[in-house]
Amino acid sequence: MNTEDTIKVFVGCDPNNCDLEQMMVLDYSIHKHASVPVEIVWMQLSRDPNSYWYSNPETEEGWNTTKWSTPFSGFRWAIPEYCQYSGRAIYMDADVIILDDLAKLWRHPIEGQSVVAAKTNADMTRLCTCVWDCKAAKNIVLPIQKLRKDPKSHKEMMAVFKNNNQLIEPYQDSYNCIDGENLALEDIRILHYSDMGTQFSHKYSLPRVSEEGIEHWFDGEIMSHPRQDLSEVFDEYYNEALADGYDLDSYRVEPFGHFPKKSQEGYTGNKVTRPHASKSFFSKLFKR
Numbered sequence: 001m002n003t004e005d006t007i008k009v010f011v012g013c014d015p016n017n018c019d020l021e022q023m024m025v026l027d028y029s030i031h032k033h034a035s036v037p038v039e040i041v042w043m044q045l046s047r048d049p050n051s052y053w054y055s056n057p058e059t060e061e062g063w064n065t066t067k068w069s070t071p072f073s074g075f076r077w078a079i080p081e082y083c084q085y086s087g088r089a090i091y092m093d094a095d096v097i098i099l100d101d102l103a104k105l106w107r108h109p110i111e112g113q114s115v116v117a118a119k120t121n122a123d124m125t126r127l128c129t130c131v132w133d134c135k136a137a138k139n140i141v142l143p144i145q146k147l148r149k150d151p152k153s154h155k156e157m158m159a160v161f162k163n164n165n166q167l168i169e170p171y172q173d174s175y176n177c178i179d180g181e182n183l184a185l186e187d188i189r190i191l192h193y194s195d196m197g198t199q200f201s202h203k204y205s206l207p208r209v210s211e212e213g214i215e216h217w218f219d220g221e222i223m224s225h226p227r228q229d230l231s232e233v234f235d236e237y238y239n240e241a242l243a244d245g246y247d248l249d250s251y252r253v254e255p256f257g258h259f260p261k262k263s264q265e266g267y268t269g270n271k272v273t274r275p276h277a278s279k280s281f282f283s284k285l286f287k288r
Helices: 020-033 073-082 102-106 144-149 153-163 202-212 228-243 281-285
Strands: 007-012 038-043 088-093 096-098 116-121 124-133 168-170 190-192
Touching: 007 020, 007 073, 007 102, 020 038, 020 096, 020 202, 020 228, 073 088, 073 124, 073 144, 073 153, 088 102, 088 190, 096 228, 124 153, 124 190, 144 153
Parallel strands: 007 038, 007 088, 116 168
Antiparallel strands: 088 124, 096 190, 116 124
C-alpha cells in the first residue's frame, strides 16, 4: 500500500444537524494527529435524489431506515460499492475521538479471507469503527439496491459477520475503545463514546437543538459518563477546535426532517458505562 495515499474516512451522522459538535470534534481530532491527507465523507440521509444517501420515506424511495437504531446504521455496508470496490476505506460513527495518527489504522493488516479490520474477540464484534478492503468485500456485502430497499439488510449483514469470523481481521490495538473500557487514557488510540445516553456532546448539542427548535434523534434517558477524564478530553478538543477556526455552522446541512427509526426509549447502554444494566452487552452489539 502506498503510504502517501489519501485516507478515506466515511462517517455516519444525523441528517438534522443534531451531531454538529460530534462532527467538529471528530474532524479536528483526525487532523490534529494525521500524518497524511484525510478525506472525510459525511454520510447523512438526504432529500436530494442525486445523493448516494437519498431517502424519501413518504414515497418509499431510496434508503429504508425503519429498522435502524440510528439514522445511519446501514450506511457502512454501502462503502465498498461507493468506492467502486477499490482501495481501502475507514468507517466510523460520529461519536468518536481520534487520539493517534489515523495512518496507523489505515495501514492495519487485512489478510487471508478477511475483508474488514475491526474490533472482535470471543464474545463481541464491533463494526462501528472499521477498515474495509473494498475489493475483497465485493462478494460479501449486499449490492446497494438491496441495502437501500430492505430495512432488514443491516441486521442481515451484521449476522453475516457475526457468524463468519474469518471475514474480520481483529484489531491489534485499541482502535475502537468503547467508553474507555479499563484502559488508561494514554493507551487509547480511538475513543468511541458509544453509550448514546452518556455522550459527551449532549451538554453542548441538547441546549443548542432545543434553542433551534430541533428534535434530537436520541429519545432515551440522558445521564453522566462514568469517566470524567474522557469527558474532559472531549471538552479540550471541542475548545481547541473552536480556537483553531473550526465552526459548527460549517457542518450544517439542509435538515432532512422526520425519518422512521427504532426508538431508544428503554435503552440501557453497555457494561462499561452501566455495569448493572439488566440487558446484556452482547445482545445490543449487533443492533447499532
